Amino acid sequence: MNQAFRYRILVIDDEPSTRELLQMSLESDGYEVHTAEDGLSGLQRFHELRPHIVVTDIRMPGIDGIEVLRRVKAQAPEVEVIVVTGHGQMELAIKALQLEASDFINKPISDQALSVALKRARDKIAMHHKLQNADEQIRQRGDFEHRLIQVSMDGVIANDRRGRITIFNEGASRIYGYSPEEALTSLHVAKLYPPGQAQVIKELIYGRQYGGPGRLINYETEALHRSGQRVPILLSATLLYERDAEVATVGYFKDLTELKRLEQDLVQQTRMGAMGQAMAEVAHGVKNILYGMKLGAFMVDKGLTEANLTLAQKGWPMVRKNMDRIAHLTLDMLSYARDDTRHRQPTALNRLVREACSEVRGRAEELGVSLVEDLAEGLANVIADPENLLICLHNLLGNALEAFAEDAPDKRVRVQTRALANGTQLLRVEDNGRGISPEVQAQIFKPLFTTKRARGTGLGLAITQKIVHEHGGTIRVQSKPNRGTAFEIELPTA
Amino acid sequence: MGDDKVILVIDDDPEICDAMQTILEEYGYRVCTALDTVRGRELLEREKPNLLILDIMMASMDEGLNFAGSLKKREGVWGIPILIVSARPPAERGYGRSVDQDLDWIAADIFMEKPVDPEELIHNVQVLLGEAEAVAQ
Numbered sequence: 001m002n003q004a005f006r007y008r009i010l011v012i013d014d015e016p017s018t019r020e021l022l023q024m025s026l027e028s029d030g031y032e033v034h035t036a037e038d039g040l041s042g043l044q045r046f047h048e049l050r051p052h053i054v055v056t057d058i059r060m061p062g063i064d065g066i067e068v069l070r071r072v073k074a075q076a077p078e079v080e081v082i083v084v085t086g087h088g089q090m091e092l093a094i095k096a097l098q099l100e101a102s103d104f105i106n107k108p109i110s111d112q113a114l115s116v117a118l119k120r121a122r123d124k125i126a127m128h129h130k131l132q133n134a135d136e137q138i139r140q141r142g143d144f145e146h147r148l149i150q151v152s153m154d155g156v157i158a159n160d161r162r163g164r165i166t167i168f169n170e171g172a173s174r175i176y177g178y179s180p181e182e183a184l185t186s187l188h189v190a191k192l193y194p195p196g197q198a199q200v201i202k203e204l205i206y207g208r209q210y211g212g213p214g215r216l217i218n219y220e221t222e223a224l225h226r227s228g229q230r231v232p233i234l235l236s237a238t239l240l241y242e243r244d245a246e247v248a249t250v251g252y253f254k255d256l257t258e259l260k261r262l263e264q265d266l267v268q269q270t271r272m273g274a275m276g277q278a279m280a281e282v283a284h285g286v287k288n289i290l291y292g293m294k295l296g297a298f299m300v301d302k303g304l305t306e307a308n309l310t311l312a313q314k315g316w317p318m319v320r321k322n323m324d325r326i327a328h329l330t331l332d333m334l335s336y337a338r339d340d341t342r343h344r345q346p347t348a349l350n351r352l353v354r355e356a357c358s359e360v361r362g363r364a365e366e367l368g369v370s371l372v373e374d375l376a377e378g379l380a381n382v383i384a385d386p387e388n389l390l391i392c393l394h395n396l397l398g399n400a401l402e403a404f405a406e407d408a409p410d411k412r413v414r415v416q417t418r419a420l421a422n423g424t425q426l427l428r429v430e431d432n433g434r435g436i437s438p439e440v441q442a443q444i445f446k447p448l449f450t451t452k453r454a455r456g457t458g459l460g461l462a463i464t465q466k467i468v469h470e471h472g473g474t475i476r477v478q479s480k481p482n483r484g485t486a487f488e489i490e491l492p493t494a
Numbered sequence: 495m496g497d498d499k500v501i502l503v504i505d506d507d508p509e510i511c512d513a514m515q516t517i518l519e520e521y522g523y524r525v526c527t528a529l530d531t532v533r534g535r536e537l538l539e540r541e542k543p544n545l546l547i548l549d550i551m552m553a554s555m556d557e558g559l560n561f562a563g564s565l566k567k568r569e570g571v572w573g574i575p576i577l578i579v580s581a582r583p584p585a586e587r588g589y590g591r592s593v594d595q596d597l598d599w600i601a602a603d604i605f606m607e608k609p610v611d612p613e614e615l616i617h618n619v620q621v622l623l624g625e626a627e628a629v630a631q
């Protein structure tokens with residue numbers, strides 16, 4: 001037993017022999033022992049001595065052991081009370097345990113039973129001490145944190161294991177539109193996110209992509225406002241554990257609405273700026289196209305006036321092709337300048353891929369390119385404008401089909417879809433064509449950048465990137481000169 | 495009409511090359527085409543053309559200009575007239591001066607801005623080959 005700390009024990013028993021026996025045996029075990037011969041004086045001594053442990057006989061005249069137990073526990077719940085019961089007093093023993101006696105021992109008292117009961121009492125006291133310290137710390141920190149939480153600009157929301165909200169600060173109110181009272185009484189954590197997203201977030205917290213397991217750091221997602229509106233947020237969350245058991249989740253929510261708006265403004269601005277600069281580039285593209293058109297028209301004219309059908313026949317396709325290019329350029333410019341996100345709906349990515357692939361298959365065959373679809377089964381829908389996504393697919397497929405030297409031996413283009421662990425979907429268009437040098441790579445998403453002269457408008461990738469960004473997705477390119485190129489689009493799911 | 499005259503067209507757009515060839519052949523010229531200046535140089539040596547029609551917006555503007563410049567510095571077979579076709583007016587982006595002021599500087603005998611009118615092009619070809627009188631602009 002701990003030298004510096006002596007447990008004080010009060011023994012209450014009306015039988016002198018039992019008192020003496022207990023006193024002797026407990027003192028020899030190193031306890032400080034005091035005695036009282038009935039309930040009343042026992043309680044008095046209890047007040048004077050403040051013992052850690054009380055051992056009391058249960059059957060006593062006047063105030064009996066049960067009453068002693070009740071009063072001691074009422075005043076000092078941390079004190080452990082062991083009751084001593086006689087033969088056939090099981091009911092009283094049970095009652096004592098219900099009143100939070102730490103244990104009971106039967107008469108005649110055996111040394112072994114006594115020491116087991118005392119050990120248990122000591123353990124409980126020790127545990128209680130620890131808890132009390134922790135409680136105190138938590139309370140102090142809690143006060144501080146409570147204030148911190150309340151004044152925090154960010155939303156702070158905690159929930160217990162069953163998803164009930166236990167903390168909901170004003171920042172959270174601002175983001176969500178619920179009052180703290182409302183949230184604490186009637187809001188479930190799943191309602192904080194668009195349908196299905198709570199589960200995704202939960203899995204992410206347990207996973208390791210965002211700083212976990214057990215943590216989620218700076219995950220961009222959407223909050224579901226009381227009104228049903230979606231609010232872009234940056235979420236960090238952590239699981240709280242108590243004795244290795246998970247007890248709660250705390251989330252820190254940063255409202256990104258303003259940031260997103262600024263971002264969008266910026267995108268719009270740079271886009272318009274680029275458009276301004278680009279006017280000269282457009283003119284350049286148009287001039288090239290017109291040049292081809294004029295040469296073609298000249299041949300047609302000359303062929304017609306001189307009744308030279310061959311010449312006219314040579315000229316006409318040039319006219320037509322360049323007409324198509326002008327139309328193409330115009331449409332591209334329109335869809336680049338336009339800001340159209342209205343037609344979003346749950347969309348099956350694979351269906352769009354199949355559609356786009358079937359539309360370009362003829363051209364692929366003409367060019368001798370084998371076009372392979374590698375589509376994941378059972379993909380969730382993405383929220384997207386199908387027409388716009390088709391434009392993206394066409395641009396990527398078109399570029400991939402044009403990525404080959406005519407005499408390249410083995411021309412392959414592969415389109416892949418996959419569900420990613422972070423809840424997004426991957427669309428990958430890959431070719432083993434000429435690749436893109438790093439200097440060119442830096443430019444390809446710029447409007448009107450093209451290495452294809454009159455054959456390309458240079459808007460394809462700029463449009464694709466714009467659409468992907470409008471869908472809250474990302475696009476990136478990986479390429480090695482002479483090895484091939486892969487474009488990857490990640491889109492959020494429904 | 496110069497049956498024996500050879501014209502070299504350098505343009506990285508094969509369709510333009512094709513069209514130019516068809517049209518110029520209609521006027522009785524023999525035409526060879528190159529998609530880049532490397533191939534162009536080869537043809538210059540081999541075919542000894544009487545005129546070069548060059549698009550300076552090839553891979554880079556510099557490529558076309560340097561090429562034209564390097565030709566102009568030479569004498570002999572290299573000293574052939576050059577007709578430059580460009581989608582950009584020469585005063586733009588680094589040329590800095592206008593065509594009329596300083597044709598030498600851009601190393602061309604005639605500079606034409608796209609979209610070039612084919613009839614004018616033919617006329618200029620004939621001028622450069624000494625087959626027609628230059629008209630006052």
Ligand SMILES: Nc1ncnc2c1ncn2[C@@H]1O[C@H](COP(=O)(O)OP(=O)(O)OP(=O)(O)O)[C@@H](O)[C@H]1O
Binds near residue numbers: 434449456459460
């Ligand atoms: N798969 C690819 N392989 C090699 N180069 C590519 C590939 N995809 C794009 N590029 C390069 O990026 C440039 C820009 O592409 P973008 O789609 O924006 O315009 P474009 O293809 O030139 O014109 P258009 O959009 O009218 O087809 C291309 O000119 C080409 O140099």
